[in-house]
Amino acid sequence: MDGFQRRREQKKRNILEAALTLFMEYGIQKVSISEIAKKANVSQVTIYNYFESKHQLIHDVFIYYIEKSYTHFEKIVIADIPFPEKIKQFIFSKKETAKQIHEELYQHLMKEYAQEGNYIESLYAQKVIPLFTHLLNEGKEQGFVDPNLSNEAILFYVKMMSDYIQREEVYQSILPMTEDITNILFYGIVGKKD
Amino acid sequence: MDGFQRRREQKKRNILEAALTLFMEYGIQKVSISEIAKKANVSQVTIYNYFESKHQLIHDVFIYYIEKSYTHFEKIVIADIPFPEKIKQFIFSKKETAKQIHEELYQHLMKEYAQEGNYIESLYAQKVIPLFTHLLNEGKEQGFVDPNLSNEAILFYVKMMSDYIQREEVYQSILPMTEDITNILFYGIVGKKD
Amino acid sequence: MDGFQRRREQKKRNILEAALTLFMEYGIQKVSISEIAKKANVSQVTIYNYFESKHQLIHDVFIYYIEKSYTHFEKIVIADIPFPEKIKQFIFSKKETAKQIHEELYQHLMKEYAQEGNYIESLYAQKVIPLFTHLLNEGKEQGFVDPNLSNEAILFYVKMMSDYIQREEVYQSILPMTEDITNILFYGIVGKKD
Amino acid sequence: MDGFQRRREQKKRNILEAALTLFMEYGIQKVSISEIAKKANVSQVTIYNYFESKHQLIHDVFIYYIEKSYTHFEKIVIADIPFPEKIKQFIFSKKETAKQIHEELYQHLMKEYAQEGNYIESLYAQKVIPLFTHLLNEGKEQGFVDPNLSNEAILFYVKMMSDYIQREEVYQSILPMTEDITNILFYGIVGKKD
DNA sequence: AATGAATGAGGGTTCATTCAT
DNA sequence: GATGAATGAACCCTCATTCAT
Structure with a gap:
């Protein structure tokens, strides 16, 4: 170049x-x-x-963001830290990525531009899912994850939490509950049985 | 009148x-x-x-929606069905409410109109939280909920799931995982220990 | 109304x-x-x-013009003046209509907006052609028009002259030749044989 | 060079x-x-x-076109074919020139750029009119053209027909009437008297 | 001499909002 | 109280033209 x-x-x-x-x-x-x-x-x-066009710009911004995110995510997965810590970072990573995309951006493309949506979906599938599967297998081996649960369900769960928490308003009000929320994720609302 | x-x-x-x-x-x-x-x-x-103004209209639409939701939520809480069923209905209630507000509406007001946001927040606090507290106490009494968890955290959790699942695109892809997701909510990703 | x-x-x-x-x-x-x-x-x-839209406005302007023209044309046809005079007025009528549409307007729609073009074509056919046929038959009866010529050809001819002469630049340079041009129309370049 | x-x-x-x-x-x-x-x-x-500038480019394109046309016209005039055939070719020559300029180009310059218009007018006068005069004299000698008609009027006439017929939409609908139209040109709408 | 990059000015169109009846 | 009509401001986008290399 x-x-x-x-x-x-x-x-x-x-x-x-x-x-x-x-x-x-x-x-x-x-x-x-x-x-x-x-x-x-x-x-x-x-x-x-x-x-x-603006349309195309939005599209490209999205790709740009996805790739940025992926890189960030990859770093967490291959880091040399315990499994629960990885999950936690993944979910509460806002401050570290500095710039997480606004949820609306995602919704926007999903709704308005179905085709791009699909493209991105597949891009996500190709890149992120394998990485996450890798992570979960690690979790299962170490006894941190119930082997009966499907990876899809857990992926959905973690993505939901991550997305949701990115939002500015949400993030602020969440901080004091970090511990509890992590506990719910790991042990459910029924709580740890020991 | x-x-x-x-x-x-x-x-x-x-x-x-x-x-x-x-x-x-x-x-x-x-x-x-x-x-x-x-x-x-x-x-x-x-x-x-x-x-x-349009601004004001949006505000009023939001109030209108909150009240509608509250009524719906109240019905579930006082219904004569087991606790886990109540939680499930609360989270997966899309099809029954027929019309759930678009997520954007919520985000919109939260972001754009901080003042209204607060007003609504308090309205929510006044009406919904007591109801939910009532529900959770029921859950704790019946052993469905870990008494060590704060109600706030659980409320956040359930609201997050409910909000997130309302979205059309999400809802569709979630259906097959309903069972797993419910399990994660109750027992966490570590799974039931028995 | x-x-x-x-x-x-x-x-x-x-x-x-x-x-x-x-x-x-x-x-x-x-x-x-x-x-x-x-x-x-x-x-x-x-x-x-x-x-x-601008598109629609152009369309409507065209209709508006067509109707105006038709009215003008009709007046000439039913007027109580000799046949050759009618033809002459039809062709050299610029100054009287005061506002004749610019040729480009016609071309524009014909080229850009084929559909409207057709619509207008048919509108023209329905309204103007019958009127003109009537005029030509009068001309044939009175010996001013060769009965062997098709009405279509003459219509084309007269329309061509009329359109062409409407143009500002053309009109100016034509005036001194009015007599000759009329003669050519009636007797051709071969000239009157008598 | x-x-x-x-x-x-x-x-x-x-x-x-x-x-x-x-x-x-x-x-x-x-x-x-x-x-x-x-x-x-x-x-x-x-x-x-x-x-x-674009303005200048348009101007030069026009000159370029005029010269191309002139060459084409010259070929017809000096060809070894009967006079009526020359006139016919001149008028119905679309298919042979392959590329005739769009009418708009002419109108455009005439209207928008009066000065260039004049320049072109004079260029036309210098080159084309002598050629045409030559042609008409030939026609008059051979008895094809009424000597009483001014060359200007006939030139106008033929140019008008030629221009008008170049248009795509017109050309198509004209073909079946070629014979009649030629007759009108030569003998007028009164028709041949013999 | 030729080009990729950049831009001010302007075009069609939409929207929340106000005027006048 | 309700409406049809009207509008200023803004938006996305295109174009002829110039700058910098």
Whole structure:
């Protein structure tokens, strides 16, 4: 990749980052191209030169985010820490990723743009699920996870918690309950039997 | 309340219902006043006569929804069915409420309109929490709930699941895992120890 | 039609007239909605309230024009003047109609909007052709028109001349040749044989 | 002209040809510089290097077209075929020129760019009129043309027909009437008297 | 000489809101 | 009290043109 290409990529990333930040803070519909342009210090038209429509920009922002997330997730999985700690980090990782995408971004694409939704779904399936399966098998071997439970169900569970907790308003009110919530995840509302 | 007042109230309810339906189907931002007016069979200006801005309308729709939900929730709590069944219904009640508010509606107000958010929060606290506390005490007495867990944490947990599952895309993919998910809720990912 | 309706119709006509004038002077593409709005003394949005898109406005302007033309044409046909005079007026009628549509308007719809084109074509066929046939039969009876020529061919011919001459630049340069051109129409380039 | 110059001329011609083709197919306003650049396989800026504005490009395209047309016309005039055949070819020559300029191109310049219009007018006068005069004199000598008619009027007539018939939509519907139309041109609507 | 990148100005369109009846 | 009509502001997007390499 020559200097031209590299600078182009860099600018593209700038725009994506600006858009991602704004989308996360205000939601997708509320953010205009003009605002993104201002934040990225380019003209509106430049955005159109890189991404041919707002629709496409949203799509690309999403891909960008997914890849960022995946990298983050991968780090946790291969880290040298106990299994429960990994789960915890995965769920309560907001502060560390610094920027987690606003839930709306996800919903948005799922609803409005079914096709992209599917594409992303499959991208997710290909990359994230294997990683997670790996993690769960580790958990089962170490006796932290009930082998009778399907991986799908647990994946859903953890994803739900993770997604839900990312939200600013939620996160704040959750902190004091961290311990209890982790306990519920591991032992259910019936509680530990020992 | 005389006939005049009553008709006025009815018209107001019509508008709220129209708005709620549309908000749930398309999200808030995508629904214009003009569409609501059309669906409610009134003129746009009439909407402004009752709710003085779109902002206010959204607010009122939210109150309207909260109250509807509360009624629904109350029915479950006082029903003559076993505790676990109550929890299950609460979480998987989509099909029965027929119309659950779109998640976005909640997020929207929480984010955009912090003040209303608080108001609603308190309204929720006043009405829903006592009811839920009542329910959980029942659960603890019957040995279904670990008495060491805080009610807040469990409330959060159940609300999270309920909210999350309301979403159309989620609901569909969840159905086959109902049993596992319920198990995780009760016994955690460690599983039943017996 | 009550007063409401009547004022609405009047305003609609104002907009159509403004658009027609501008289209004729500058062509369709060059005229923006904003310019039409200014000329008609309304806001842009008002135009959208009446005609739901520029596309639709163009269509309606065209219909409006066709009907105006038809009325004008009808007057000539039923007038109590000799046949050759009728033909002449039909072809050189620019100054009398005051406002003849710019050729581009016609071409535009024919090319861009095939469907409307057809609709208009049929409207034309239904209304204008019968009238013209009537006129030609009169001409044939009076010995002014060769009975061996098909009406279609003559209609085409006269329409061509009429259309072509409407153009501002053409009209100016034609005036001195009026007599010759009429002669060619009646006797051809071979000339009168007597 | 050295190799350098020659390559430069060739590139210029490429651009002109690309523009002409596109203008004829879609009209002038609808064709963007970017499209012309793509079709000519050059960058937009290159176009600006050769023709310093779109305005100028249109002008040059027009000149280019006029010259092409002239050459074509000249071939007909000096061909060894009977006079009526020449007139016919001139009028119905669409298929043979393969590419006749879209009527709009003519109108466009006439209207928008009065100055160029004049320049072109004079260019036309200088080149085409002498040729046509020559042709008509031939016709008059052979008894095909009434000597009382002014050349201007006939020139107008033939040009009108030629222009009008070039249009795609017109051409199609005209074909069955070719004979009649030619007859009208030669003998008028009164018909041949013999 | 040629190009990729960038942009100001403007176009069609929608929306929440107000005016006038 | 209810409505049809009207609008300013904003949005997404395109285009002719210029800048920088």
